[in-house]
Amino acid sequence: MTDPLLKLSHLNKSFGALKATDDVSLTLVRGEIHALIGPNGAGKSTLIKQIAGGLRSDSGTVEFAGRDVTHLGTVPRARAGLGRTFQISSLAMEYTVLQNTVLGALGHDGGVMRFFRPVMKDRALVDRGMAALERVGLADQAAKRTADLSHGQRRLLEVAVALTLEPKVFLMDEPMAGLGASGSKRLTGFLDALRAQAPILLVEHDMDAVFALADRISVLVYGQVIATGTADEIKRDPTVREAYLGAEDAV
Amino acid sequence: MTRETLLNIVLFAILPTTALVAFALDEPFIITLATKAAILALAGVGLNIALGLGGLVSFGHAAFFGLGGYAMGILASHAQSYTPLMETPFLIEGTKSMLVIWGVAIVASALAALAIGALSLRTTGVYFIMITLAFGQMLYYFAISWPAYGGEDGLSIYVRNDFPGLNTLDPIQFFAIAFGILAIVLFGAGRLAKARFGLALSAARQNAERVETVGLTPFRLRLVAFVISGAVTGLAGALFADLNRFVSPTMFSWHTSGEIMVFVILGGVGRLFGPVAGAALYILLEHTLGGLSEFWHVYLGLLLLLVVLFARGGLIGTIAGREVAHD
Ligand SMILES: Nc1ncnc2c1ncn2[C@@H]1O[C@H](COP(=O)(O)OP(=O)(O)O)[C@@H](O)[C@H]1O
Ligand SMILES: [Mg+2]
Numbered sequence: 001m002t003d004p005l006l007k008l009s010h011l012n013k014s015f016g017a018l019k020a021t022d023d024v025s026l027t028l029v030r031g032e033i034h035a036l037i038g039p040n041g042a043g044k045s046t047l048i049k050q051i052a053g054g055l056r057s058d059s060g061t062v063e064f065a066g067r068d069v070t071h072l073g074t075v076p077r078a079r080a081g082l083g084r085t086f087q088i089s090s091l092a093m094e095y096t097v098l099q100n101t102v103l104g105a106l107g108h109d110g111g112v113m114r115f116f117r118p119v120m121k122d123r124a125l126v127d128r129g130m131a132a133l134e135r136v137g138l139a140d141q142a143a144k145r146t147a148d149l150s151h152g153q154r155r156l157l158e159v160a161v162a163l164t165l166e167p168k169v170f171l172m173d174e175p176m177a178g179l180g181a182s183g184s185k186r187l188t189g190f191l192d193a194l195r196a197q198a199p200i201l202l203v204e205h206d207m208d209a210v211f212a213l214a215d216r217i218s219v220l221v222y223g224q225v226i227a228t229g230t231a232d233e234i235k236r237d238p239t240v241r242e243a244y245l246g247a248e249d250a251v
Numbered sequence: 252m253t254r255e256t257l258l259n260i261v262l263f264a265i266l267p268t269t270a271l272v273a274f275a276l277d278e279p280f281i282i283t284l285a286t287k288a289a290i291l292a293l294a295g296v297g298l299n300i301a302l303g304l305g306g307l308v309s310f311g312h313a314a315f316f317g318l319g320g321y322a323m324g325i326l327a328s329h330a331q332s333y334t335p336l337m338e339t340p341f342l343i344e345g346t347k348s349m350l351v352i353w354g355v356a357i358v359a360s361a362l363a364a365l366a367i368g369a370l371s372l373r374t375t376g377v378y379f380i381m382i383t384l385a386f387g388q389m390l391y392y393f394a395i396s397w398p399a400y401g402g403e404d405g406l407s408i409y410v411r412n413d414f415p416g417l418n419t420l421d422p423i424q425f426f427a428i429a430f431g432i433l434a435i436v437l438f439g440a441g442r443l444a445k446a447r448f449g450l451a452l453s454a455a456r457q458n459a460e461r462v463e464t465v466g467l468t469p470f471r472l473r474l475v476a477f478v479i480s481g482a483v484t485g486l487a488g489a490l491f492a493d494l495n496r497f498v499s500p501t502m503f504s505w506h507t508s509g510e511i512m513v514f515v516i517l518g519g520v521g522r523l524f525g526p527v528a529g530a531a532l533y534i535l536l537e538h539t540l541g542g543l544s545e546f547w548h549v550y551l552g553l554l555l556l557l558v559v560l561f562a563r564g565g566l567i568g569t570i571a572g573r574e575v576a577h578d
Contacts, residue, residue: 094453103454106465108466114448
């Protein structure tokens with residue numbers, strides 16, 4: 001096995017008395033989908049923020065591509081190749097769908113201090129933005145205002161923007177939410193192929209998708225990783241059944 | 252052609268048409284009003300880059316307007332009294348050249364915007380408003396208490412400054428200068444809004460987190476926008492001083508900041524021609540209502556209230572509808 005691309009060591013984060021992240025260590029290696037599951041409020045989104053740079057950890061380290069990025073902000077981490085999607089869509093809502101992916105392509109390109117040539121006539125950027133929309137199946141929505149998209153379409157646009165960044169690692173926070181059965185299935189197929197481009201740390205509630213996709217699964221409960229293993233190992237794990245999957249069956 | 256484009260053409264034509272008709276009818280005062288509207292619109296176009304595109308509610312743009320004005324006043328007053336600005340370590344003389352004065356006004360206000368922006372852009376919301384306001388007021392009190400350049404009374408310049416090949420004292424020719432600059436800056440601001448920089452800046456206004464996630468720094472985008480914005484408003488200040496042949500600390504006061512903001516809001520925040528519509532309407536109201544009642548600002552206030560409550564897109568938004576983001 002190669003060195004992990006992303007390595008979290010003993011991360012902690014408290015909000016007042018609440019320990020949202022409790023001594024979390026995990027890795028993401030090339031070519032894999034590592035799913036992060038756990039009940040609501042377990043600290044999954046908090047952990048994603050700590051990795052992406054939006055939230056400073058109280059202690060512990062984040063190593064990315066062999067480099068300690070613990071003390072870097074969101075921007076340098078994004079530039080280093082961490083491509084994140086948000087659980088609650090975070091897009092430029094007044095822009096068209098295409099403008100959002102062109103913004104991503106622009107971020108990746110970096111030459112932002114240009115004041116004269118119309119960006120939407122910049123073939124290289126627009127082609128990259130369109131290509132990303134085509135990959136997630138949003139090409140026919142390109143000219144629509146983002147605010148007019150459905151919830152599920154916004155999730156897909158989040159993924160498309162992350163694609164334009166050509167990241168080394170994807171951090172995806174519940175990309176299936178709101179997609180519906182056929183949409184989830186389609187995205188599952190897409191992510192399955194995407195792992196060859198860059199590994200994915202996937203937070204997801206859709207268990208069918210998780211069991212179909214994940215090479216490894218980590219279960220987070222009250223901020224702690226209580227188990228890590230393959231889908232079969234996790235399904236059989238008694239503590240996981242008790243803490244999480246069992247409760248899910250009861251619902 | 253969209254409705255907004257059509258409206259923009261009409262708005263663009265209003266000022267020169269007014270000036271030309273007034274010229275034909277031999278009404279120099281009307282030409283001067285059109286010139287004033289063009290210059291104030293220019294100040295608004297400057298503010299609109301920060302406010303409309305960047306979402307930066309600067310209540311201190313009088314700082315740049317005033318700096319532009321004093322750049323003109325100081326340089327021209329030294330030229331008219333034949334005394335150099337300074338002799339050591341090197342000689343700097345005054346000048347009556349508009350081109351030089353504009354250059355100095357742009358550089359001075361850009362530098363001031365860089366300093367003010369670098370400090371105030373670390374805050375947001377109401378704090379940003381208050382800090383920019385405070386910087387404007389600082390310069391205001393500084394100008395009042397600086398006797399070398401007239402202090403509270405301001406500075407009078409007896410003859411308008413020179414522009415190669417034109418008689419700047421002729422109202423229609425000075426109008427042509429002011430309107431020419433407005434046209435050039437409108438063109439540039441329109442390009443900027445649609446360029447890479449504009450896309451990123453406007454995205455940072457809509458969602459700063461999104462911009463950071465694609466690897467761009469909102470602070471840098473906003474600082475550059477603030478500098479460009481301040482420089483344009485500073486240039487307007489130099490022209491305004493030349494129009495009146497007079498500068499005074501009033502140019503620095505928060506009233507001035509408020510007025511520039513009123514042009515933008517009346518016309519439509521973030522709309523390229525918003526400040527043109529706003530400034531023209533303001534001048535029109537000032538000289539119609541102002542003639543009827545001393546309390547015309549009350550009516551202006553009411554109008555502003557109506558715009559903010561019922562017509563968020565200002566005049567342009569009301570007529571042309573929501574902005575078309577994509578083309
Ligand atoms: N900024 C915050 N301030 C205080 N508490 C927070 C904050 N963000 C998250 N929390 C709390 O931390 C816990 C974990 O939240 P979160 O990471 O969103 O969980 P998950 O994504 O697994 O549903 C929850 O109890 C939540 O209320
Ligand atoms: Mg969450």
